Amino acid sequence: xxxxxxxxxxxxxxxxxxxxxxxxxxxxxxxxxxxxxxxxxxxxxxxxxxxxxxxxxxxxxxxxxxxxxxxxxxxxxxxxxxxxxxxxxxxxxxxxxxxxxxxxxxxxxxxxxxxxxxxxxxxxxxxxxxxxxxxxxxxxxxxxxxxxxxxxxxxxx
Amino acid sequence: xxxxxxxxxxxxxxxxxxxxxxxxxxxxxxxxxxxxxxxxxxxxxxxxxxxxxxxxxxxxxxxxxxxxxxxxxxxxxxxxxxxxxxxxxxxxxxxxxxxxxxxxxxxxxxxxxxxxxx
Numbered sequence: 001x002x003x004x005x006x007x008x009x010x011x012x013x014x015x016x017x018x019x020x021x022x023x024x025x026x027x028x029x030x031x032x033x034x035x036x037x038x039x040x041x042x043x044x045x046x047x048x049x050x051x052x053x054x055x056x057x058x059x060x061x062x063x064x065x066x067x068x069x070x071x072x073x074x075x076x077x078x079x080x081x082x083x084x085x086x087x088x089x090x091x092x093x094x095x096x097x098x099x100x101x102x103x104x105x106x107x108x109x110x111x112x113x114x115x116x117x118x119x120x121x122x123x124x125x126x127x128x129x130x131x132x133x134x135x136x137x138x139x140x141x142x143x144x145x146x147x148x149x150x151x152x153x154x155x156x157x
Numbered sequence: 158x159x160x161x162x163x164x165x166x167x168x169x170x171x172x173x174x175x176x177x178x179x180x181x182x183x184x185x186x187x188x189x190x191x192x193x194x195x196x197x198x199x200x201x202x203x204x205x206x207x208x209x210x211x212x213x214x215x216x217x218x219x220x221x222x223x224x225x226x227x228x229x230x231x232x233x234x235x236x237x238x239x240x241x242x243x244x245x246x247x248x249x250x251x252x253x254x255x256x257x258x259x260x261x262x263x264x265x266x267x268x269x270x271x272x273x274x275x
Contacts, residue, residue, distance in 0.1 A: 038173025
């Protein structure tokens with residue numbers, strides 16, 4: 001996405017030329033891959049959820065928490081052995097959208113910056129990629145919860 | 158039990174396809190897409206729409222990153238019911254704490270045992 005404004009005619013010509021030669025992204029194929037990779041990860045998550053319900057007395061509502069932790073553990077192993085990169089190349093958003101993608105971004109950043117030391121490297125860079133997710137998640141949740149609580153207090157809801 | 162696996166697969170897959178469309182058609186970066194999905198999850202829970210989705214699709218709704226936004230709002234509201242406005246701050250990470258601590262702990266363990274490649 002470039003800015004269309006303030007371009008000289010030559011630059012505009014170049015942009016048109018560039019667009020003509022740009023490789024079209026295979027959107028349908030990518031979506032199909034994302035669908036079944038993402039779906040498969042969620043089906044694995046469902047299996048782990050049932051495991052916690054039947055063996056550790058979690059309820060349907062609370063089983064989500066240990067499931068997420070387990071999925072992140074699995075994604076640590078897959079990231080460490082370099083398997084997750086391949087899944088990511090193939091599945092695109094299918095590997096990024098599930099919580100394993102969140103785990104992968106934290107763990108990959110931690111491993112990658114290990115050579116810079118544990119405090120400045122690992123500690124400082126761990127949330128380099130996942131930080132934006134946490135920031136906007138927390139801020140949006142804060143606004144939503146604030147509005148809802150205020151409404152409830154004022155008796156609107 | 159089997160229909161649950163089916164719906165987890167379908168709904169999880171569909172949310173992933175939504176993310177892929179953000180990548181390919183709207184041309185957002187992965188970081189922008191993930192942030193957007195988390196915000197969408199938070200807003201959906203604000204309208205009370207995410208909980209029915211979890212009942213319907215199980216892990217198909219709890220595993221995608223949208224559920225992170227959902228559980229943030231959920232924890233904040235739960236605590237706000239008991240303690241009023243302060244609860245919005247104190248309860249924020251109540252439910253999502255397992256995911257956050259798992260990411261930090263396993264991230265550090267990963268950095269301890271694995272060596273960077275390439």
